[in-house]
Amino acid sequence: MKRRVAILISGRGSNMTALIEAAKEHDVPAEIVVVISNKADASGLPNARDRGVPAVILESKPFGNDRAGFEAELQAVLDDNRVDLICLAGFMRLFTAEFVQRWQGRMLNIHPSLLPSFPGLDPHGQALRAGVKISGATVHFVIPETDAGPIVMQGAVAVRDDDTPATLAARVLQIEHRIYPDALRLVAGGGTRLDGGVCRTTAHGRSGDTLISPELA
Numbered sequence: 583m584k585r586r587v588a589i590l591i592s593g594r595g596s597n598m599t600a601l602i603e604a605a606k607e608h609d610v611p612a613e614i615v616v617v618i619s620n621k622a623d624a625s626g627l628p629n630a631r632d633r634g635v636p637a638v639i640l641e642s643k644p645f646g647n648d649r650a651g652f653e654a655e656l657q658a659v660l661d662d663n664r665v666d667l668i669c670l671a672g673f674m675r676l677f678t679a680e681f682v683q684r685w686q687g688r689m690l691n692i693h694p695s696l697l698p699s700f701p702g703l704d705p706h707g708q709a710l711r712a713g714v715k716i717s718g719a720t721v722h723f724v725i726p727e728t729d730a731g732p733i734v735m736q737g738a739v740a741v742r743d744d745d746t747p748a749t750l751a752a753r754v755l756q757i758e759h760r761i762y763p764d765a766l767r768l769v770a771g772g773g774t775r776l777d778g779g780v781c782r783t784t785a786h787g788r789s790g791d792t793l794i795s796p797e798l799a
């Protein structure tokens with residue numbers, strides 16, 4: 583049985599598109615049943631509809647600080663679509679602890695840094711200012727704290743001296759489009775288990791895989 587997945591977006595939705603495309607494969611234990619945007623002008627919305635996925639606009643702005651009010655409407659859309667798993671994909675609105683607890687272990691997020699480093703805004707600027715030589719992206723289960731929670735999967739890229747936040751973001755985004763579909767496949771297929779604050783998994787990195795940066799010629 584495929585797990586029924588909702589993707590929540592606020593903008594471009596390139597991770598959404600990667601998830602929709604990957605879920606079309608027959609052996610993926612997940613089906614994207616609805617895309618929900620909290621912004622009417624999110625540029626990802628037509629991409630969902632073009633791929634045959636219903637896209638719902640649920641504007642959060644009119645709710646102001648009434649997070650619970652917005653979440654009640656959101657929950658109704660999730661219930662209508664009998665959603666099992668939520669994937670946040672550039673969804674830029676914070677949830678109440680109650681909503682997060684309700685979806686504990688069933689809601690994933692992607693963040694463009696190697697968490698727990700550089701959560702929050704401008705992760706690539708943070709990485710460049712810290713002078714790290716390797717950065718990347720993280721898929722994690724959502725907990726009430728922003729950009730934190732049990733880590734499902736990470737992917738890394740070398741940081742170059744001449745990188746700007748934009749060039750680093752572009753390279754990390756390519757990694758995001760690889761790891762988010764793989765992480766969803768792993769979680770939807772029952773290949774993860776939460777052990778306290780840590781996500782254990784049946785999959786492993788290839789032993790011997792290394793990324794050294796900078797690497798001497």
Ligand code: GAR
Pocket residue numbers: 591593594595596597598626671672673692693694702729755758
């Ligand atoms: C992605 O880089 C995602 O990792 C980031 O927003 C971008 C959305 O792009 N999310 C966060 O920073 C969460 N804190 P997309 O709309 O093209 O998928």
